[in-house]
Amino acid sequence: MIKTTSGYHWLTVARRWSEIPAPMGPWPSEMKIYQKLAKKYLKGIKKPKILILGATPQMRDIAHAFRNAEVTCVDIDVNMLFAMSSLLKNPQNADSEIWVKSSWITVPLKENYYNLILGEAVLGNVPFMLWTKFLQHLQDVLRHNGYFVSRVVVTDLGNWHGKNLDEVFSYASEKKLNFIELYFLLFYRIFGSQKRKMSNLDMYKTIKKYYNKKKQRYVLENRYVEGLLNKIAKYLPASPFQWSNSPQAFSEKYLKRYFKIIAKEFGGGESQFSSAYHPIYLLKRK
């Protein structure tokens, strides 16, 4: 078994990651949008230079579909780069990639260099206070006519929040949501639709408090929801890491400072709840 410096088996990490469904990663319909946009805007470039934010295998597969592409992946955790490589359509493609273990905000890459940056739901990983620095840095490394394609997870989901947690669970049970969809719904129900820092730890605390107070037994009476909650606990443990998600208008305000929004597309079909709400932006460097 191959092990890494962090002391965990990266093949196990890869297996666990592959078991986590969309919307943690892109839905197939969203993948088609990424592919379409990348194909359209890299047309005619003989040796496209593509920067991948993170180690997401789907994004790396899109990049490797272009012959002669120079693919650079940046992740703060080198183990993720190793782990996710085994999930590539052709894992050998990882050998030709340039790997960078660094923060996205300080990564010392060449300026005005990349034709395309792909980042799957990356904005929410960056603390709000660093959004300006982050987007500025992406702008710097992009060529003047380069593009940044990214799905942005937003918090304004219309009526899907539900009035209370019971309603959220009823909805999840009725629509047979997967555990990540329920996770997203719980987040938005608990933290609201405003710009907020959200952590799994706070979410678990709120759920516990709610049920202790109301002495509700709903979850235990609904096997389906109980199963989903068990999976959330298994795959997304109570960590203090804070996601920085915001309403669409707030994210766009920041994106527009450094990029021109060329297109905004939504996936659809797989899930009424999530794919229709998180836009994939095609952004051109200003």
Added chain:
Amino acid sequence: MSVLTHLQGFLKIQWGKMGPPLVPSEGECRITKGFIKKGRPRILILGSTPQFRDLAHSLGAQVTCIDMNLDMLTSMVELMKYSRKASQEAWIRANWLQAPLKENYWDYVMGDWVISNIPLKIQPLFFKKISLLLRPGGFFVTRHSLYSGNIITFLGAIDNFLNKKFDISHVVMPAAHLSFNPKTYLSETTECRRMAQNIINDLIKNASDKKLKIKYKEILKLIHYYLPSGMTWTYTPTEVLEKMWRPYFRLTKIAITQDHLLPAACPIYFLKKH
């Protein structure tokens, strides 16, 4: 506590046993450290050399390491005094010449025996690339490996080892230069290993003392352990290198130390970007 793969574990053990001149000595690190200004300099390290990473961390530098082999970057962490700081380093798995690194950015680029890894024809390009990365006035600090045959022969090194004047690292270096070609400056390790084996086999044949025969066998085993086959190194002399770096750098200093026994074969160049 970190967990390494078998390969990483082997690299760690193999490198951990190496001493100067195969790795930078304490004196060489002290000279280099004294040259670098404090105040969070941006240092790019070519390769994974733990001594240089420690040196950079001891100065509070922002450290970026670039190596073709991520296993080297990972395994060398355990040989670092400042191993906890490794998480703050940026690592890049890429070719030194092709890596899309930020230009006009680094205060210092450092590398141990890096020039000998680059084919002679590409060495001028290598200097150009380093100069592009450095900010104006920045320094390229590199320890270089020169051909040691003029200083000590392989047989002389073996004698010194048997007389306990040299450790094995001082024998491996002349062994790595056995196939040195003075016209091309190349030395092929596979050929070096073969030549070392022939020389030692002759010594064994002619030795009458059983203990001495065992000693020779030990030396050969260690040479095979430390000297990987299939590599070609370029030991370009200083005067040839000077012509290559002149368009981009000015040599401000050449330093050598006396804390190992082959200092003249390992000068440290301090090159200032024009």
